Amino acid sequence: MQTRRDFLKSAGVLVVSFSATAMTPEWLSAQGPFATHPSHIDPNQLDNWLAVGADGSITANTGKCDFGQGMLTAQTQLVAEELCVPLSRVKLIQCDTDRTPDQGTTSGSQSTPTNFNDEGLALAAATAREALVAMAAVNLGEQAGQLTADDGVITGRSGRRVRYEELVSNGHFRIPLNPNAKRKAVSQWTVLGKPVPSLDRTALMTGRFEFVQSVRLPGMLHGRVVRPPGMGATLAGVDESSAGGIPGLVKVVVRRNFVGVVAETQQQAIAAARQLRVQWNPGPELPAQSSFFEYLQKQPSHDVLSVDSGDVEAKLGASKAVLRARYTYPYQMHGSVGASCAIADVKPDHATIWCSTQSVYPTRSVLSKILGLPLDNVRVTFVRGSGCYGLNGADAASFDAAVLSQQVGRPVRLQFSREDEMKWENLGAACVVEHTAALSLDGTIAAWRRENWMASLGNRPGYNRPGNIISGALLGYEAEPFNRQQASAPKGKLRNNSNAVPPYFAGCIDGKCQGEGTIRSERALTHTVPSPFFTGPLRSPSRIQNTFANECFMDELCAEARDDPLAFRLKHLQDARLIAVLKAAAQAANWPTRPLQRAPGARSGIATGAGIACVNYEGGNGYAALVAELSVDLATGVVRPTRFVVAVDCGPVSNPDGLRNQIEGGILQGTSRALLEEVTWDKTCITSVDWVSYKTFYLDYEMPSVETVIVNSQSGPALGAGELSITVTPAAIGNAIFDATAARLRAVPFTPERVMAALNPAQDSR
Amino acid sequence: MPSNFQLRVNGEEHTVTVDPETPLLFVLNDELGLCGPKFGCGMAQCGCCTVIMHGQVVRSCVMPVSAVGAREITTLEGIGTPEHPHPLQQAFIEEGAAQCGYCLSGVILTAKAVLDANPHASEQEMRDALGGVMCRCFTHLRMMRAIRKYAEEKKA
Numbered sequence: 055m056q057t058r059r060d061f062l063k064s065a066g067v068l069v070v071s072f073s074a075t076a077m078t079p080e081w082l083s084a085q086g087p088f089a090t091h092p093s094h095i096d097p098n099q100l101d102n103w104l105a106v107g108a109d110g111s112i113t114a115n116t117g118k119c120d121f122g123q124g125m126l127t128a129q130t131q132l133v134a135e136e137l138c139v140p141l142s143r144v145k146l147i148q149c150d151t152d153r154t155p156d157q158g159t160t161s162g163s164q165s166t167p168t169n170f171n172d173e174g175l176a177l178a179a180a181t182a183r184e185a186l187v188a189m190a191a192v193n194l195g196e197q198a199g200q201l202t203a204d205d206g207v208i209t210g211r212s213g214r215r216v217r218y219e220e221l222v223s224n225g226h227f228r229i230p231l232n233p234n235a236k237r238k239a240v241s242q243w244t245v246l247g248k249p250v251p252s253l254d255r256t257a258l259m260t261g262r263f264e265f266v267q268s269v270r271l272p273g274m275l276h277g278r279v280v281r282p283p284g285m286g287a288t289l290a291g292v293d294e295s296s297a298g299g300i301p302g303l304v305k306v307v308v309r310r311n312f313v314g315v316v317a318e319t320q321q322q323a324i325a326a327a328r329q330l331r332v333q334w335n336p337g338p339e340l341p342a343q344s345s346f347f348e349y350l351q352k353q354p355s356h357d358v359l360s361v362d363s364g365d366v367e368a369k370l371g372a373s374k375a376v377l378r379a380r381y382t383y384p385y386q387m388h389g390s391v392g393a394s395c396a397i398a399d400v401k402p403d404h405a406t407i408w409c410s411t412q413s414v415y416p417t418r419s420v421l422s423k424i425l426g427l428p429l430d431n432v433r434v435t436f437v438r439g440s441g442c443y444g445l446n447g448a449d450a451a452s453f454d455a456a457v458l459s460q461q462v463g464r465p466v467r468l469q470f471s472r473e474d475e476m477k478w479e480n481l482g483a484a485c486v487v488e489h490t491a492a493l494s495l496d497g498t499i500a501a502w503r504r505e506n507w508m509a510s511l512g513n514r515p516g517y518n519r520p521g522n523i524i525s526g527a528l529l530g531y532e533a534e535p536f537n538r539q540q541a542s543a544p545k546g547k548l549r550n551n552s553n554a555v556p557p558y559f560a561g562c563i564d565g566k567c568q569g570e571g572t573i574r575s576e577r578a579l580t581h582t583v584p585s586p587f588f589t590g591p592l593r594s595p596s597r598i599q600n601t602f603a604n605e606c607f608m609d610e611l612c613a614e615a616r617d618d619p620l621a622f623r624l625k626h627l628q629d630a631r632l633i634a635v636l637k638a639a640a641q642a643a644n645w646p647t648r649p650l651q652r653a654p655g656a657r658s659g660i661a662t663g664a665g666i667a668c669v670n671y672e673g674g675n676g677y678a679a680l681v682a683e684l685s686v687d688l689a690t691g692v693v694r695p696t697r698f699v700v701a702v703d704c705g706p707v708s709n710p711d712g713l714r715n716q717i718e719g720g721i722l723q724g725t726s727r728a729l730l731e732e733v734t735w736d737k738t739c740i741t742s743v744d745w746v747s748y749k750t751f752y753l754d755y756e757m758p759s760v761e762t763v764i765v766n767s768q769s770g771p772a773l774g775a776g777e778l779s780i781t782v783t784p785a786a787i788g789n790a791i792f793d794a795t796a797a798r799l800r801a802v803p804f805t806p807e808r809v810m811a812a813l814n815p816a817q818d819s820r
Numbered sequence: 821m822p823s824n825f826q827l828r829v830n831g832e833e834h835t836v837t838v839d840p841e842t843p844l845l846f847v848l849n850d851e852l853g854l855c856g857p858k859f860g861c862g863m864a865q866c867g868c869c870t871v872i873m874h875g876q877v878v879r880s881c882v883m884p885v886s887a888v889g890a891r892e893i894t895t896l897e898g899i900g901t902p903e904h905p906h907p908l909q910q911a912f913i914e915e916g917a918a919q920c921g922y923c924l925s926g927v928i929l930t931a932k933a934v935l936d937a938n939p940h941a942s943e944q945e946m947r948d949a950l951g952g953v954m955c956r957c958f959t960h961l962r963m964m965r966a967i968r969k970y971a972e973e974k975k976a
Contacts, residue, residue, distance in 0.1 A: 122920030122957055251916060258921030259909040261856025261896030265922060268855035301839075320850060321842045391860050391868060391956040392922045440860075440868075440922030441957040472861040711916055715959065719919055722958035745865040745954065753927060753950035757960055 093415060094430060097155035100185070100227040103178030104133070110206045110219045112137055112144045116175050117157025118165040119148035120254070121412070122441045123776050124712030125165050127252045129175060131708060135246040136179030136238060137186075137218075138203040141253075149414045149436035159413040159514065161444065161591060163675055163774025170708055170772040172237065180235035182227070189221045240706045240768045249711035266410045266437040267395045271465040274397070275304055276320045277458040278327040279474055280313040281524070284738035285586060286337020289313065296331035306330060307461040312528040314454060316462050320469065339737045340586050347382045347486045350507045355581035357541035360555045361548060361569070363562060366577040369501035373492030377614055381489070381603035382801045383784075385509070385733035386482040387748060388592055392440030393475040394447030398455035399465040404431040409452035410439025417449060419517040421456050424529060443723070444482070445514055445523070445590035447475045453525035473743040478524040480590025481733055484509045487603035497615040498625060499558065501575035504604070506554060508596060509585035510536075524588060536584050550673030552596035553781070554580050556604040557670055558626040570629030570670050587733075587740065593723070594777040597671060598784065602728075602802060605667035605785030609650065609792060616649045619666050619789065629670060631703050635679040635765055636668050638701035642763045643681035650793060661686045662696075665789025667782040671774065676704040677765075678778040680721070682786035684758075686794045691809035693791060695725055695758040700782075703765040704773040710764060717762045717779045724783025725758075726750045730803050749803075825885050829854070830898030840886035844878075845869045847885050848895060856896030857925050867926025867953035871895050877933045896925045899932065908932050908970040915966040919957030926953040931967045939974050946971070 095102045105113040114133045120126035126146060134141045147153055149160070157174060169175040183203060190208035191198040193216050200211045209215045240247065257263040282289070289311045297303055302318035303326045313332055317323040341349040370376055396409035405425055411417045411434065418434040425432065439448055447470050455468035491502040512522035512533045520526025521533045548561040548568035555561055559576040561569020569576075594601075612622040620640045627633050639645075646664060663686070668679040683697040698721050707713050730749040734742045742748035788799045797812035827834045829852060836851045843862075848854045848871070857880050860868030864879035871880045874891040900906035905913060908928055918924060927950070934941050934949040941949075946967065955963065 122918075122922075124919075251913075252918075254921070255913050255916060255918060256902045256905065258918050258924060259896075259912045259928065260900050260902050260905050261854075261898075261925065262902060263921060264855050265858065267858055268849070270850070270853070319838070319842070320846045321839055389956055390922075391866055391920075391954055392858055393860065393862075395859075438920070440858075441920035443956075469859060472863060472865075715916060715919060715962070718961050719958045722960055723956075726958065744863060745861060750954065750956070753953045753955065753960060753963065754947040755960065756947075757964060760961060 093156035095153070095155050098230045100178055100181050100229050100231055102155050103175060104182045106218045106222045108219055110143065110217060112139055113147060114144060114175065114179070115147045115154040116169065117149055117154050118160045118169050119412070119436045119438070121160070121410070121438060123716055124252055124709060125160070126254055127250055128708040128712055129169060130253060131246045131248070131250055132170060132176060133179050135243055136176065136183050138183065139206045141245060141250065143206065151414050151418045151432070151434045156415040159416065161412050163671065163777045166704070166708065166772050166774050167675065176237060177231050177233070177235060180237050181229070181232045184232065184235050185227060185229060186218055186221055190216050193221060246708055247706065248709070250709055252712065264437070265392070266397070266408060266439045267392060267469070269397045269408050269437055269467070271397060271399060274465040274467055275316050275318060275462060276323040277314055277316045277455060277466045277468040278323040278471070279454050279468070280315065280327050280330055280332055281474060281478060282311065282334050282337070284337050285340065287334040290333035290335050293331040297326045297329050300326045300329060305462050307458055309457060310528060310530040312454070312457060312525070314458050316458050316466055336738065340735055343735055346484065350484065350486055350509055350583055353583035354538050355507070355583045356537055356539040358580045359541035359544050360550060360578040360580065361544055361559060361561055361563060362577045363575050365575050366501045366503045369575045370490055370492050370503065373500060375493040375614065376490065377493070377610060378488070378490045379607050379610055379800060381487040381606065383485040383599040383602060384802060385484045385587060386592060386727055386731045387476060387733060387742070388443045388446040388479055388482070389476065389748060389750065390440045390442055390446045393470040393472050394439060394451040395467065395469045396448070396451040396455040397465060397467045398452070398459035400425060400456055400459040403427070405456060406433045406435065407452050407456055408435050408437045409455070410437060410442065410448040411452055412442065412445070413449070413514065416515060416517045417452055420515045420520045420526070421453065423518065424453060424520055424526070425456055425460055443593040444595065445480045445592070447479050449515060450478065450523050450525040453520065453523070453529070457529070476743045476748060477740045478588070480512055480523055480588040482592030482595065483585065483589045483599065485596070485599035487600065489603065489607040491607070491611055493611060493615055497617055499573050499611055502556065502559065502573055503577045504554070504556065505579045505581070506600065506603070507581045507583050508599070510582050510589050511585040512588040513590050522588070523590070541579060548673065552580065553600045553604070553669060553672065554578050554596070555673070556608065557629070557632055557668065558608060558623070570632050571626050572628055573626060594781045597669070597777065597781050598724070598727070601667070601669050601781050602784040602788065605782065606788045606798070606800070609665070609789040610798060613650045613792070616651060618647045619650050620645055620647065623666070623668065631677045632668060632670050635677045635701040635703050636666070638763050638765050639679040639681050639699055640666065642701065642761060643683070643699035645681060651796070658688050661688055661794040663790045663792070663794025665786045665791070665793055667785035667789060669778070669781050671778055671781060676702065676773040676775055676778045678702045678782050680779065680782040680786040682783070682790040684787065684790045684794065686791055686809060688795065688813065691806035691813065693729055693787070693804055693809060694756060695787060697759045699761045699763070700779050701763040701765055702775065702778050703767055704775040704778065705767055705770045706772050707764060707766055708772065713764065713775050714762050716776050718760045720777065720779035721760055721783050724780035725787065727780070728784035728787045728802055728804060730805070732803050825888070827885070827888060827893060828890065829893045830895060836885070838885055840884060842885050843881050844871070844883045844885050844888060844893070845880040848880060854895050854897060856898070858922055860922070865952070866923070867930065868923055870926040870929045872929050872933055875933065875936065877930050896928060899929070906932070907973060908967070911966040911970040911973070912963070915962045915969065917959055917962035917966040919959050923953070923955045927955060927963050931970070935971055935974055939971070941971070
């Protein structure tokens with residue numbers, strides 16, 4: 055295959071050679087037989103994670119890949135640190151079903167928790183270091199405890215030295231991961247924890263970095279898809295002769311409701327897709343966007359009760375100070391800047407697919423189903439695409455490329471158009487949240503009930519659900535069926551993965567309080583309801599929707615209590631780490647302590663204000679507090695953030711520069727989502743299909759300043775960070791708008807029209 | 821019908837045989853094997869495909885190859901190499917001004933063209949020029965810092 059890319063060269067694998075005479079570490083004999091794993095690459099075997107080359111280089115395999123969040127650099131640092139070698143000697147192989155262990159999907163802020171604590175890549179690296187030291191002890195005839203490893207050399211007390219590659223010549227490690235292998239202490243880190251410049255930056259800045267869009271194979275053809283006019287439409291007929299005059303057209307491919315074209319060049323494929331006459335039976339009419347949230351609340355639902363103290367109704371009924379509010383959050387898009395692309399080479403008995411999926415193993419499994427090939431005969435290799443922020447069109451493109459390649463028997467590069475990408479991606483879910491709460495006479499919250507409706511259809515295909523995304527659905531596969539379910543009483547562990555439970559809840563289940571807060575009269579109910587559009591994880595899925603509603607309603611209660619937003623929050627929290635980030639952000643922002651009031655503000659000019667919001671992401675995967683400062687033009691309703699101060703605690707930090715980059719980007723992406731982004735549709739289909747119809751901001755946006763305070767705990771597990779700051783951004787902005795104007799925005803995005811309507815409620819209702 | 825076109829790209833002469841309507845982007849990617857300019861939207865809305873044509877930034881996704889003529893084309897890889905990056909690329913490297921990096925042709929080449937034409941371009945003029953360039957990872961702060969750094973160096 056014609057590629058300039060080292061990591062696509064399967065011939066480039068350097069398998070570890072380990073000395074057969076090396077001693078077997080004593081813990082090995084206690085290990086017993088290894089559990090089998092569905093992947094052919096056993097994750098319990100060290101050789102499947104790490105290799106020492108004849109030149110002393112370390113090749114490491116990881117199932118967590120880099121989409122621009124810095125995982126390439128951080129994982130390279132991790133391996134270099136644990137193996138005591140310079141960064142330059144480590145080569146990281148990312149997500150390839152022929153080479154890397156199955157680590158599921160790179161998503162959900164789980165790469166750091168998974169690979170930087172005591173399992174996965176970290177455990178493999180620690181196992182390797184200990185094994186090398188044990189082998190060196192035998193080689194040098196010294197006690198393992200007296201050896202030091204540095205720069206790929208192990209030195210004994212006597213001064214005798216042995217290099218890693220000398221210890222591992224002629225063989226494999228042939229040892230399992232040691233669950234008791236010890237990571238190096240954070241205090242000893244010299245590579246990890248440092249702001250190492252991202253390893254890909256020079257190639258990126260000079261235009262040499264090869265994205266999946268750049269992959270070219272010999273004999274490769276170009277494909278495009280022809281999508282239906284709208285959701286639920288079915289194929290009535292294809293007039294293949296209509297594209298007959300297109301030079302270079304190789305084939306019109308039809309399979310169930312999937313239609314695509316393959317041609318010699320991109321230009322010809324585009325022309326054929328445009329010219330091809332396809333008849334469709336229309337799908338059902340879509341619910342009206344203007345009343346969509348009411349529609350959602352009437353749908354059958356799958357209910358989960360996260361927490362229920364049982365006394366909320368009584369407390370609310372007895373109170374004179376009851377507050378109610380309803381919040382709405384629209385469908386939003388991943389909107390990757392590069393439309394998705396995949397390259398497939400499907401032969402009669404095996405297939406290779408290069409794509410930017412977050413899930414190489416699940417994608418392999420689904421592709422084996424779609425192609426009718428044995429699992430082991432399908433190889434999926436990750437090649438980075440443009441930033442995805444979740445389930446963008448990457449998986450769909452990989453399915454389409456594979457189907458087209460199988461039909462023409464040649465490699466096919468499938469490139470989505472902008473509309474293919476935006477009209478059919480799995481959207482970030484629309485959501486409604488209703489809150490009811492009562493204040494006590496002392497100004498604290500006596501009881502709080504919250505209920506939300508989250509739209510859902512499809513999601514990640516996983517290992518066996520191709521129909522969860524458009525490409526599988528068009529091939530005739532069903533999406534995950536919707537099951538109605540009544541909520542049962544909460545039991546056992548408090549599950550707050552979606553941040554449906556506000557941090558101020560005590561989170562008591564069976565007498566055991568597991569939340570971050572103090573409110574003991576509490577109830578949180580989630581309704582998952584059918585969505586007319588495919589949905590899927592979009593950076594901070596459900597968490598941003600819930601946190602927006604929870605943190606803004608907390609502000610409403612604060613205003614009712616005429617308290618200061620920071621003080622009011624602290625009054626209702628008992629979690630030390632959440633309290634610490636709140637205080638750190640407030641201090642860095644020089645938070646203006648004052649009672650939040652619902653006094654009518656000025657009517658003209660520019661109003662300024664500050665708002666605060668916090669989250670314990672997923673109830674235990676990182677802490678963030680954000681202060682937003684902004685101005686509102688009272689004549690136009692335009693909101694302009696001027697300053698953000700954020701404090702984060704995500705445990706030991708692998709790369710502070712990478713972390714800051716994620717935190718800054720998260721806040722600005724959150725600002726775009728809070729102020730501008732909203733999917734629109736008509737009776738048949740999504741109408742926000744390009745950068746004119748789907749609003750976001752460009753490089754000319756008047757930038758606020760962003761200050762990041764890293765509350766770096768040296769102990770405890772390393773936590774996720776990529777979704778921390780975005781989660782609190784819409785809430786902090788909404789709260790700052792209230793502070794500036796006394797207008798409460800309860801619907802994202804906070805467009806000028808919505809701000810004007812909130813500023814002039816009477817005018818709005820006339 | 822495919823025709824022959826003489827193109828001057830990054831200082832080298834190339835002859836390609838393609839349909840005259842073929843967007844310059846596809847010629848750069850598919851015929852010349854360049855990966856600096858990238859397909860983002862195909863509608864000149866995002867900037868990923870930006871190249872410099874005789875000093876002016878153009879969106880190569882909507883520029884037919886037949887419209888290029890004898891004008892010199894410069895892509896992101898044409899202004900510097902990993903060993904010797906252009907000073908503006910160097911400023912981006914120093915500031916770590918990328919996340920996924922897919923958008924960089926638009927950001928770097930647009931800023932370069934503006935500052936080449938007017939080294940004293942104001943902040944507002946710079947922002948106006950970048951009005952059609954997007955970065956969906958929102959690395960805006962670092963990018964603007966890198967551009968300002970380069971602008972200061974250029975003035976000095």
